[in-house]
Amino acid sequence: MRILITGAAGMVGRKLIGRLVRDGSVGGKRIAALDLHDIVAPALPEAAGIESTAFTGDLADEGATEALIARKPDLVYHLAGVVSGEAEANFDLGYRVNLDGTRRLFDAIRLSGHRPKVIFTSSIAVFGAPFPEVIPDDFFNTPMTSYGTQKLMGEALLADYSRRGFFDGVGIRLPTICVRPGKPNKAASGFFSGIIREPLAGQEAILPVPRSVVHTHASPRSAVGFLIHAATIDTDRIGPRRNLTMPGVGVTVGEQIDSLTRIAGPKVAALIKEVQDPTIWAIVQNWPTRFEAKRSRDLGFTAETSFDQIVQAHVEDELGGKLPAL
Numbered sequence: 001m002r003i004l005i006t007g008a009a010g011m012v013g014r015k016l017i018g019r020l021v022r023d024g025s026v027g028g029k030r031i032a033a034l035d036l037h038d039i040v041a042p043a044l045p046e047a048a049g050i051e052s053t054a055f056t057g058d059l060a061d062e063g064a065t066e067a068l069i070a071r072k073p074d075l076v077y078h079l080a081g082v083v084s085g086e087a088e089a090n091f092d093l094g095y096r097v098n099l100d101g102t103r104r105l106f107d108a109i110r111l112s113g114h115r116p117k118v119i120f121t122s123s124i125a126v127f128g129a130p131f132p133e134v135i136p137d138d139f140f141n142t143p144m145t146s147y148g149t150q151k152l153m154g155e156a157l158l159a160d161y162s163r164r165g166f167f168d169g170v171g172i173r174l175p176t177i178c179v180r181p182g183k184p185n186k187a188a189s190g191f192f193s194g195i196i197r198e199p200l201a202g203q204e205a206i207l208p209v210p211r212s213v214v215h216t217h218a219s220p221r222s223a224v225g226f227l228i229h230a231a232t233i234d235t236d237r238i239g240p241r242r243n244l245t246m247p248g249v250g251v252t253v254g255e256q257i258d259s260l261t262r263i264a265g266p267k268v269a270a271l272i273k274e275v276q277d278p279t280i281w282a283i284v285q286n287w288p289t290r291f292e293a294k295r296s297r298d299l300g301f302t303a304e305t306s307f308d309q310i311v312q313a314h315v316e317d318e319l320g321g322k323l324p325a326l
């Protein structure tokens, strides 16, 4: 099978490519080719027997999506996107990439007459306050950010194009992926990872919101697990509501810090400095907290069940099992 990945140079993209190359197949079908697209040159994996090709450019540019779809991918992972903080700061860019780029990709598929499976990474930002304590699967969508609005539009397109039979789509509403490896990005949620990642690297981290903030997380491992499972699931089981809220671990920031303390010790946790940031707090206040995610669990999507497991996954996958000696 041929797989196209947009946003292939991003965090989730790189993790997904690593897993696909390791597995060599998806749902029992051998991967023959990987087409990797991003506005930043994607790294080509070392993968014997898999023909990997990198495409660099803006997905929203005229003709970009047609060229990718002309290669007839059997499976499309649409991960490219401008993240929350950047989409809020740059209105035009957010709509151009997250809405126009998505529409162009979906239309290129529609006009090709080819009918791949399409997995789209949406976000829990499609929900907006006020929230019940646990957000049920059928909670209405009233996003409070431009990013959430753009993701919701992508979800609606995905559901409609699937209903019309142009492709077979699944929308994956990712919770915050934590611990995000590497450098921080422009997501307003970046500190949720920063307060774990930086201390585990022996560095100070800033906590810009109160410890009482509740948020739902899943590890990069789980994010990749969701994407693989979405590709193999029988979509008749999903029905017309193609966009699924993924499971995750709902915890307070204080509980996140407790996990870090249990795993790495109090000296590491003391590297977190609390400096309130009104801009981040204004965004985070309107974010969803905990989710029921019953539909996705019933469909076999799984995530960690404690924040300790999320910290452990980071220590194993990114730090070779080593903790800082403080």
Ligand SMILES: NC(=O)c1ccc[n+]([C@@H]2O[C@H](COP(=O)([O-])OP(=O)(O)OC[C@H]3O[C@@H](n4cnc5c(N)ncnc54)[C@H](O)[C@@H]3O)[C@@H](O)[C@H]2O)c1
Pocket: 006, 007, 008, 009, 010, 011, 012, 013, 037, 038, 039, 040, 057, 058, 059, 060, 078, 079, 080, 081, 082, 083, 097, 101, 121, 122, 123, 124, 173, 174, 175, 176, 177, 178, 185
């Ligand atoms: N990481 C999370 O916590 C999280 C949570 C919810 C949803 N998501 C969504 O999952 C997807 C992947 O997330 P991520 O964490 O890997 O983000 P990321 O920022 O690491 O990766 C996104 C990639 O999209 C690329 N991109 C941006 N504009 C582009 C354009 N015009 N043309 C082509 N490529 C472009 C970027 O260069 C980047 O490599 C995104 O769509 C994101 O919105 C992520």
